[in-house]
Amino acid sequence: MKLISAIIKPFKLDDVREALADIGVSGITVIEVKGFGRQKGHTELYRGAEYVVDFLPKIKVEIAVDDPLVDQVIEAITSAAQTGKIGDGKIFVSDLEQVIRIRTGETGPDAL
């Protein structure tokens, strides 16, 4: 099992959610986050006073999936969230040791 965390542009969230639903992902977690990568921040100007805003608003999507689905999920997110411009985001993939469904106590892939 893998935990896939994707940082995407906020306006791409709906596209990503639909693309994931199409390949059979049954649940995602969405978090509003701030940060910067190569895009850096932006500047704001108030009556001539310029401020650099380092952190841009982004959306972090977290998906736990069984191993066979990983490549499909990555592909779905990449194609749905891509604009080709700087700031499209990143996808992090990490091993997931255990999953437990709280309602039934199921564990492992059955709980996904």
Next chain:
Amino acid sequence: MNPMKSLSPARLLAALVLFSLPMLAFGQDEPTLSSGDTAWMIAATALVLMMTIPGVALFYGGLVRAKNVLSVLMQCFAITALVTIIWVVYGYSLAFTDGGSLNAVIGSLDKAFLAGVTIDSLSGSIPETVFMTFQMTFAVITPALIVGAFAERMKFSAMLVFMGLWVTLVYVPIAHWVWGGGWISELGAMDFAGGTVVHINAGVAALMAALVLGKRKGYPTVAMPPHNLGYTVVGASLLWVGWFGFNAGSELAADGVAGMALAVTQIATAAAALTWMFAEWMRHGKPSVLGTATGAVAGLVAITPASGSAGPMGAIVIGFAGALLAFFASTMMKPKLGYDDSLDVWGVHGIAGIVGAILTGVFASTSLGGAGYASEAITMGHQVWVQVLSVLTTLIYGGVVSLILLYLVKLTMGVRVSEEQETEGLDIALHEERGYIL
């Protein structure tokens, strides 16, 4: 007739026309109440009060950081109440009564505690109660404007003491000099609605306050962006609307001069908003909401002294010039010189006020569509010189006395909150409240 009426040539003209009307011929001896004038002046008084609360309060409140929003609203609100009482106790009397042998400098205390101001008292064609309250709203907004210079760092107690002293020793005398029959009006200066008394006066006091209090902690390296520009735009809009009471109300009657004052106020403000918007667009690449709203305020300030004498085309030029110079002062001169006039009171009210006061002398000329000077013998050059004198007088007297009062307060009770309080924010530190509980 009240002394204010005799000052501006436009009013003189209006008065002459009025008195030549046959229907009024038998009423010349005793001033009579006009219900039309009275109705308008009651409305105008409410409009001018609205400029301070909530106009200036929101305009400034949106520009500070979230942790100081209440402190600014509170300062405007408390000033409104404080100045009201001062005005009733002695302010109105000292500003608007005849001071006898001292009249060039100050009025008398004959109407202290509003003695003799009754239901039947008239001031021109309106009840004196209305005239007194209308003038009170001007005395209220002037110190409230200064708040922008020391926002986010002044002790509330020191602010109250300073404002009480300032209204007494700066606002009241200058109001008397310009409107109450004092020496500046004797010179023939034209200031229809308070370019010198209100805006240059508040502007120079603000500059002194910024210098005496010093910069906010972290300025200018720490980012201090406005926390809610929506408030600021709403505040600027309330100022714009309320300003019709300020300018058209300064005619003290519902007549043609008031109508023209209304029109030129709107025209100059529109020209000024566009000027700042395009200036910023050209210089920085984007037209900003804050810039456009600030430009509008600069235009309102600039047209104020000229609103009883300039024509529509003059208003466009005055709005344009006022906003352009205020733009340079606020966005370029201030950062260069390094003082922290936090919300640009000097840059907007001081600079646009000076531009407006001087251009009033130009655009009153009938050749430029204005209402003309007090007499045919007065040339444009002479009038501009008198306008410059009135500006310099206000800058020097207002600046020096403000400086003295600020140092007096600083040396006795201190003007600034502690560094810890400043970092925490004045809302919690001074008022034990928060603007936003989210």
